[in-house]
Amino acid sequence: MKILITGGAGYIGSHTLRQFLNTKHELFVLDNLSKGSSIAINDLQKLRNFNFIKQDLSDFKGVKELFKKEKFDAVVHFAASIEVFESMQNPLKYYMNNTINTTNLIHSCLEENVNNFIFSSTAATYGEPKTEIVSETSTLQPINPYGRSKLMSEEILRDASKAKPEFKHCILRYFNVAGACMDFDIGQRYDKATLLIKVAAECAAGKRDKIFIFGDDYNTRDGTCIRDYIHVDDISSAHLAGLEYLQNNESSVFNVGYGHGFSVKEVIETMKMVSGVDFKVEISQRRPGDPSILISNANKIKEKTSWKPKFDDLKLICKSAYEWELKLIKEKNVKNV
Numbered sequence: 563m564k565i566l567i568t569g570g571a572g573y574i575g576s577h578t579l580r581q582f583l584n585t586k587h588e589l590f591v592l593d594n595l596s597k598g599s600s601i602a603i604n605d606l607q608k609l610r611n612f613n614f615i616k617q618d619l620s621d622f623k624g625v626k627e628l629f630k631k632e633k634f635d636a637v638v639h640f641a642a643s644i645e646v647f648e649s650m651q652n653p654l655k656y657y658m659n660n661t662i663n664t665t666n667l668i669h670s671c672l673e674e675n676v677n678n679f680i681f682s683s684t685a686a687t688y689g690e691p692k693t694e695i696v697s698e699t700s701t702l703q704p705i706n707p708y709g710r711s712k713l714m715s716e717e718i719l720r721d722a723s724k725a726k727p728e729f730k731h732c733i734l735r736y737f738n739v740a741g742a743c744m745d746f747d748i749g750q751r752y753d754k755a756t757l758l759i760k761v762a763a764e765c766a767a768g769k770r771d772k773i774f775i776f777g778d779d780y781n782t783r784d785g786t787c788i789r790d791y792i793h794v795d796d797i798s799s800a801h802l803a804g805l806e807y808l809q810n811n812e813s814s815v816f817n818v819g820y821g822h823g824f825s826v827k828e829v830i831e832t833m834k835m836v837s838g839v840d841f842k843v844e845i846s847q848r849r850p851g852d853p854s855i856l857i858s859n860a861n862k863i864k865e866k867t868s869w870k871p872k873f874d875d876l877k878l879i880c881k882s883a884y885e886w887e888l889k890l891i892k893e894k895n896v897k898n899v
């Protein structure tokens with residue numbers, strides 16, 4: 563297949579690209595490098611050649627021309643803005659970059675008969691669920707613009723597939739993605755990241771002097787929010803499984819998580835344990851838009867697709883994130899010499 567990966571220079575996109583490079587598919591990566599890394603792209607090019615296009619998805623004319631020229635068979639769509647708190651302050655950025663650009667991308671697919679679409683959605687589409695564990699049929703009621711921008715994109719995909727059934731989509735609702743690649747030197751490079759395990763790893767590696775816990779008065783076992791943390795290589799392999807699934811099945815939506823959760827305090831303690839570093843922790847106010855507990859029921863993806871998670875182990879996830887930070891520090895020091 564000829565596959566376009568949008569946002570393939572970003573955190574999850576680059577890990578998924580790494581796995582697609584093990585296949586025979588012809589690969590194209592489109593990224594504006596706003597958050598993605600050209601270093602990751604250059605490193606991955608050493609494994610096998612692929613096409614990299616530096617382009618913004620809001621360049622509708624450019625996207626249309628690319629689709630006309632390349633005649634893709636599938637799109638794996640990661641490119642998006644991803645920060646919940648930022649989406650509360652600047653919602654239109656999220657509706658434009660996530661919903662409008664995705665709509666245009668779907669439009670190009672419909673026009674050029676690209677009939678396989680894998681979409682990065684999120685557990686944020688569930689909002690503040692009534693049950694601790696959410697399945698794909700749970701109520702979708704996002705509580706922030708990020709989640710709404712993704713849910714709208716999901717609805718647009720569903721409508722597009724209804725109108726043109728040969729256009730098939732696979733929606734993957736990720737839970738909290740963390741860690742770094744287990745068999746290649748890539749990880750999350752963006753240094754203003756807000757994801758808990760990344761920030762904790764930066765503290766352990768000495769890049770930040772403290773970590774904030776945003777609220778310790780939630781109705782959970784230790785008062786801090788509980789999330790389903792999943793290793794980035796397991797999220798990535800779900801995209802290959804999703805694409806394979808679409809070849810013999812109808813459009814579908816899958817949760818991608820492990821089905822159990824850890825609190826913020828438990829994650830911080832695990833990071834301290836695997837790194838051996840006792841970094842400073844400070845309790846701060848709750849952030850608006852943070853639900854107290856979000857855990858996936860991931861039975862559907864396990865039953866219906868070939869997806870088999872390999873790294874369901876918080877210690878291993880934290881260790882891979884910590885070791886990646888140490889590598890980044892080493893890389894920076896070598897460059898400064």
Ligand SMILES: NC(=O)c1ccc[n+]([C@@H]2O[C@H](COP(=O)([O-])OP(=O)(O)OC[C@H]3O[C@@H](n4cnc5c(N)ncnc54)[C@H](O)[C@@H]3O)[C@@H](O)[C@H]2O)c1
Pocket residue numbers: 568569570571572573574575592593594595596597598599617618619620639640641642643644659663682683684685735736737738739740752757
């Ligand atoms: N990280 C998580 O825990 C998580 C959880 C749920 C869902 N997701 C979804 O996964 C996808 C990837 O997330 P990530 O963590 O890798 O984020 P990321 O910021 O590392 O990757 C996004 C990539 O898209 C690119 N991009 C953004 N807007 C673009 C545009 N207009 N045109 C071209 N390129 C653009 C960025 O440069 C970046 O490389 C997103 O769609 C996100 O919503 C992530």
